Amino acid sequence: MPALRSQNGGHGPPYKPHPGHPSTALMTDFNEQLWAAETVYRPDLFKGRVALVSGGGSGIGRAVALLFGRLGASVAICGRTPEKLEHVAEFLRGKNVPVLAQATNVREPEQVEALFQRVHAEFGTIDLLVNNAGGQFPGQAIDFPVKGWNAVINNNLNGTWYMMQRAAQYWREHKRPGSIVNVAVVTERGMPGVAHTVAARAGVIGATRTVAVEWAPLGIRVNCIAPGLTATEGLEVYPPEAVKEFPRANPMKRPGTPMEIAEACIYLAGPSGSFITGEVLTVDGGGKLWGELWTAGRPDYYDF
Secondary structure, eight states, X not given: OOEEOOSSOSSSSOOOOOSSSOOHHHHHHHHHXXXXXXXXXXXXXXXXXXXXXXXXXXXXXXXXXXXXXXXXXXXXXXXXXXXXXXXXXXXXXXXXXXXEEEEOOTTOHHHHHHHHHHHHHHHSOOOEEEEOOOOOOOOOGGGOOHHHHHHHHIIIIIHHHHHHHHHHHHHHHHTOOXXXXXXXXXXXXXXXXXXXXXXXXXXHHHHHHHHHXXXXXXXXXXXXXXXXXXXXXXXXXXXHHHHTTGGGGSTTOSOBOHHHHHHHHXXXXXXXXXXXXXXEEEESTTTTXXXXXXXXXXXXXXXX
């Protein structure tokens, strides 16, 4: 999912990518903004529940983890960068939220297994899973190297599957219901420049719809969120010519905020989504209906 840095995380003027890596002070400011943002959900909605969020050290995953914490859940986060994870965990501890952070490469089933074992040992159960881990690089599909294609597929499709499958196995073993939300992308119109991630996320959506039926007898719900352009600090891989046209990505002419995507995840994960499974909730400001998103820059052929 294309993402860009936003200084305010709000709905106002556009986004300007922040140069370099975010400082600790800037990351803390993001956390405080997310923690203080208005939410439609009651504070104790997930009291006594345990939520596991992959990619929880930044961007949408961090917003989801913080919102789960605000709503009373114990929170486990994983990702590949220990420093980012620990910063979010430290913030949550400061808010008296039980939290566990574990560096995990979701592309490695053995690491996924170790993660589930540790979360169970720490909290005694797992109730909710949000699969947010992923990443991609923009480029022309005709020139993608095999290694680059495989890396994105392994991360965005295989990694998501390993987490989904292990969660379902866990709930079957413990005879407990569960809820999975997979963060995908809007696939209907394609997304020039990131064919690899569209292919991977389309696979996630197909798997979601399939196992929603297979796993319903186990009391497991599985759904997807399909965010459009979202203002986060997580990905700075898009060229200036692409960033310049981002306001054209949807009829609302702005990016979504991490909080808007997080609240959609909560809607599907929580009791509000209790009669929803196998669905894809698109949160893209209408971009599926109107807009242009050229993640690698607009080709001259399409320059009217």
